[in-house]
Amino acid sequence: MNQQNTKKKYTFCRICEALCGLEITTTGNKIISIHPDRVHLATKGFICPKGLKQHHIYESPDRLKYPMKREGTEWKKISWKQALEEIGSKTKSIRREFHPNAVAMYVGTAAGFSVLHPVFAQGFMTGIGSTNMFSSSTQDCSNKFAVANLMYGFPFTQPFPDLPNIKCLIIVGGNPLISKWSFLQVPNPMEKLRNIVSRGGKIYHVDPRKTETAKIAGEHLFIRPGTDLFFYLSFLHEVIRQNGVKHAYVEKFMIGFEAVSKMASAWPAEKTAAVTGIEAGTLKQMVSDYLAADGAALYCSTGVNMGRHGTLAFWIQECINAVTGNLDRVGGTLVSKGIIDFPKFGKKNGLLTRTLRSRVGNCPSVNDAFPGGILADEILTPGKEKIRALFISGGNPLITMPDSNHLRDAFGQLDLLVVLDILPTETASMAHYALPCTTPLERPDLPFIFPLMLGLQIQPYLQATRAIIVPTEAQRDEASIYTDLCKYSGVNMFGSWFAQHLLALFSKKRLFDGQSHPEIPQEGILNILLRICNQPGFSRLLRYPHGLLRPSHQTNFLTHRMVTPDKKVHLAPEILMEESKSLDQKFHEEIAHNGHFKLITKRAVKTHNSWTHNYAPFVKEPDHTNYLYMTSADAIELKLADGDFVDVTSETATVRLPMQICDDLGPKTVALPHGWGHQYSGLNVAKKTMGVNVNILAPSGTDRIDPLSGMALLTGIMVTITKAKGRQNTESWSGI
Numbered sequence: 001m002n003q004q005n006t007k008k009k010y011t012f013c014r015i016c017e018a019l020c021g022l023e024i025t026t027t028g029n030k031i032i033s034i035h036p037d038r039v040h041l042a043t044k045g046f047i048c049p050k051g052l053k054q055h056h057i058y059e060s061p062d063r064l065k066y067p068m069k070r071e072g073t074e075w076k077k078i079s080w081k082q083a084l085e086e087i088g089s090k091t092k093s094i095r096r097e098f099h100p101n102a103v104a105m106y107v108g109t110a111a112g113f114s115v116l117h118p119v120f121a122q123g124f125m126t127g128i129g130s131t132n133m134f135s136s137s138t139q140d141c142s143n144k145f146a147v148a149n150l151m152y153g154f155p156f157t158q159p160f161p162d163l164p165n166i167k168c169l170i171i172v173g174g175n176p177l178i179s180k181w182s183f184l185q186v187p188n189p190m191e192k193l194r195n196i197v198s199r200g201g202k203i204y205h206v207d208p209r210k211t212e213t214a215k216i217a218g219e220h221l222f223i224r225p226g227t228d229l230f231f232y233l234s235f236l237h238e239v240i241r242q243n244g245v246k247h248a249y250v251e252k253f254m255i256g257f258e259a260v261s262k263m264a265s266a267w268p269a270e271k272t273a274a275v276t277g278i279e280a281g282t283l284k285q286m287v288s289d290y291l292a293a294d295g296a297a298l299y300c301s302t303g304v305n306m307g308r309h310g311t312l313a314f315w316i317q318e319c320i321n322a323v324t325g326n327l328d329r330v331g332g333t334l335v336s337k338g339i340i341d342f343p344k345f346g347k348k349n350g351l352l353t354r355t356l357r358s359r360v361g362n363c364p365s366v367n368d369a370f371p372g373g374i375l376a377d378e379i380l381t382p383g384k385e386k387i388r389a390l391f392i393s394g395g396n397p398l399i400t401m402p403d404s405n406h407l408r409d410a411f412g413q414l415d416l417l418v419v420l421d422i423l424p425t426e427t428a429s430m431a432h433y434a435l436p437c438t439t440p441l442e443r444p445d446l447p448f449i450f451p452l453m454l455g456l457q458i459q460p461y462l463q464a465t466r467a468i469i470v471p472t473e474a475q476r477d478e479a480s481i482y483t484d485l486c487k488y489s490g491v492n493m494f495g496s497w498f499a500q501h502l503l504a505l506f507s508k509k510r511l512f513d514g515q516s517h518p519e520i521p522q523e524g525i526l527n528i529l530l531r532i533c534n535q536p537g538f539s540r541l542l543r544y545p546h547g548l549l550r551p552s553h554q555t556n557f558l559t560h561r562m563v564t565p566d567k568k569v570h571l572a573p574e575i576l577m578e579e580s581k582s583l584d585q586k587f588h589e590e591i592a593h594n595g596h597f598k599l600i601t602k603r604a605v606k607t608h609n610s611w612t613h614n615y616a617p618f619v620k621e622p623d624h625t626n627y628l629y630m631t632s633a634d635a636i637e638l639k640l641a642d643g644d645f646v647d648v649t650s651e652t653a654t655v656r657l658p659m660q661i662c663d664d665l666g667p668k669t670v671a672l673p674h675g676w677g678h679q680y681s682g683l684n685v686a687k688k689t690m691g692v693n694v695n696i697l698a699p700s701g702t703d704r705i706d707p708l709s710g711m712a713l714l715t716g717i718m719v720t721i722t723k724a725k726g727r728q729n730t731e732s733w734s735g736i
């Protein structure tokens, strides 16, 4: 190794919300190794296997290196000029001939981990004049955004538990040991949870599975999947019964308490136990512990979000944290400020607060995105605004969205499908064009929007990174690609001639196949963003490679930062109250579901949604497939033994896969990890894995999504399970 050329560089991981500091050794333009940054001010040497090995995923020979065009089943390498001209002219004609909304976009999670990618993707759509935006958030968390908009006046106002000071934490449907937490940057989550216990605090986990996290810190309560709403209703009922409401504080900062209190009065713990499976006495004790603690919080995550009634459930959770005086207090939940007062800025500029209605089903948008669960129908339903062109940016919807078979059929009808990715995924395999993007380690960045604009961090800090290596072939950053796509589609970035021309003026030129294309000044734009927000500039931040601490959180949200017109927390927004009129009906539906199997989700450390399966050491047998997990009692009842093949059938499809006994699950609860089913991709390692795509079992359509937030139902799916007639059948085994 040429020692002179070997350098240590500091950056941060952009795969999940922990944003771990990384120390990367490079030789020339090659990454030799990745280690944790042990002196990082916030992440302090924490890391996981995905972070350590990510360069191997990026260096795969399968990596998208050039613009690719599909002709039948053959892929052809083409020049950027040809790709842009053909995509641009098709987009232009679809837009002109039909409607701007005939051009749509799906933005996935990977886009969210870059500051510029989602901004420029939106800029392209604004230029097109299309409001047909879809994103991974309706598979993930849009219930939280919808509720925050109604209660706090802005979707991104997301209170989070003050982990360093909390005395009682109740985690509902989250598994931070594996996921590293969501809607909050918590490096080393287990250390934070153990600290709560060691200083005498209490932790409860309410989950259909005794999770890896629950085994290490706190007490665990089984809940029947999809019944969280009734757990929360009884929790609120019990808070009121135990005189836990801080009336003076409620009077001062909130409106609508009477209405929610009246609603909760109908849901004593004795009643809801019939659907949640949580005994009344146990719930009452939990409420007593919560009320007795000097600082407590209920926190929920995707187990609630993706389940039935995730919007109502999160609403009641927020009401409980608020009326007990735990909102905006040390040791309770905090509402942080990022590098600007984003809610105030957003409100003033009308950002993200509007509600659009979809053409199909009149479904509401949340954060300007429509429900993923209606995307297929928007493509298949005739009309001028029928989606004919779809751009997919940093996502893999054929694996991650509900009802994948239906979506696959719909994608087959598109006149133009363009995928911007780093890998030839199964979604890319259906595309007309796949455009090669840079990886996180090939672009400069700041921490993404949650920490940057909202300060959703346990330890507030700021960090900037340059690209660690440069792309070796024709990969480009998404902001430059979208700027070019605007030009070739005959529109301007953000619909602004000035913006488009300014970008062209300040772009460097890069040559691809003898043609010059703009490379927008990413560091310069990030610098402008920082400076507008009165922060140290990009170059200055580079002098702090291990992060620069920002002021700590303040508890002045209720007194100084409310953006609702009356500056109060709205505990009983009209549309939530309206939906709550069907609580009885929802309860009886759940009663009818008793005794039936429900399917839940399950994440693993080495798999990140659908895209870390192409690295051989992560998918070595027995991790070469997903399994259906089931308790031994349920297995005995079905006459199944560990390793047997089972057929799992929902209202939409059947998958066949091996089962494993897992006595960490509640009764009649089975778990099946998502992100698998790669057999049709161009990923040469992943396509040899055996897993199935669980989302072919998840329903889609306007009557199958959460009506208030568009959330897809991805957990708590009703299924039947039978012993498979044969062993594996390549068709169903391979998922979609």
Ligand SMILES: Nc1nc2c(c(=O)[nH]1)N[C@H]1C(S)=C(S)[C@@H](COP(=O)(O)OP(=O)(O)OC[C@H]3O[C@@H](n4cnc5c(=O)[nH]c(N)nc54)[C@H](O)[C@@H]3O)O[C@H]1N2
Pocket (backbone or CB within 6 Å): 107, 108, 109, 110, 111, 136, 139, 140, 302, 393, 394, 395, 396, 397, 399, 400, 401, 420, 421, 422, 423, 425, 437, 438, 439, 440, 478, 601, 602, 608, 609, 610, 611, 673, 674, 675, 694, 695, 714
């Ligand atoms: N059944 C079930 N379904 C689920 C879930 C579940 O728990 N159970 N989880 C849901 C959740 S929480 C989410 S967020 C969604 C995720 O849904 P998606 O965002 O659609 O899926 P990912 O697998 O995260 O896809 C990320 C894609 O981005 C690519 N990529 C990585 N880095 C970059 C980059 O820098 N630039 C570009 N252009 N591409 C990049 C990857 O190769 C990959 O194809 O899935 C949801 N689906």
Ligand SMILES: Nc1nc2c(c(=O)[nH]1)N[C@H]1C(S)=C(S)[C@@H](COP(=O)(O)OP(=O)(O)OC[C@H]3O[C@@H](n4cnc5c(=O)[nH]c(N)nc54)[C@H](O)[C@@H]3O)O[C@H]1N2
Pocket (backbone or CB within 6 Å): 016, 017, 109, 140, 172, 173, 174, 175, 176, 178, 179, 180, 181, 182, 206, 207, 208, 209, 211, 223, 224, 225, 226, 227, 228, 301, 302, 303, 304, 307, 600, 601, 602, 603, 604, 605, 606, 607, 608, 609, 715, 716
């Ligand atoms: N290793 C790894 N880390 C990840 C990801 C990954 O795929 N792999 N994905 C990232 C993404 S995109 C996100 S959004 C976050 C998500 O982070 P988390 O929300 O913490 O995700 P999970 O680990 O799936 O935890 C969800 C929990 O909900 C439980 N659950 C399922 N159904 C129900 C229900 O009906 N009610 C209740 N109360 N609980 C239920 C499950 O058993 C599980 O323990 O993780 C991120 N981090």
Ligand code: SF4
Pocket (backbone or CB within 6 Å): 013, 014, 015, 016, 017, 018, 019, 020, 046, 047, 048, 049, 050, 051, 052, 180
């Ligand atoms: S926990 Fe792993 S994937 Fe998440 S940021 Fe840290 S190293 Fe990256």
Ligand SMILES: [Mo]
Pocket (backbone or CB within 6 Å): 109, 140
């Ligand atoms: Mo997610």
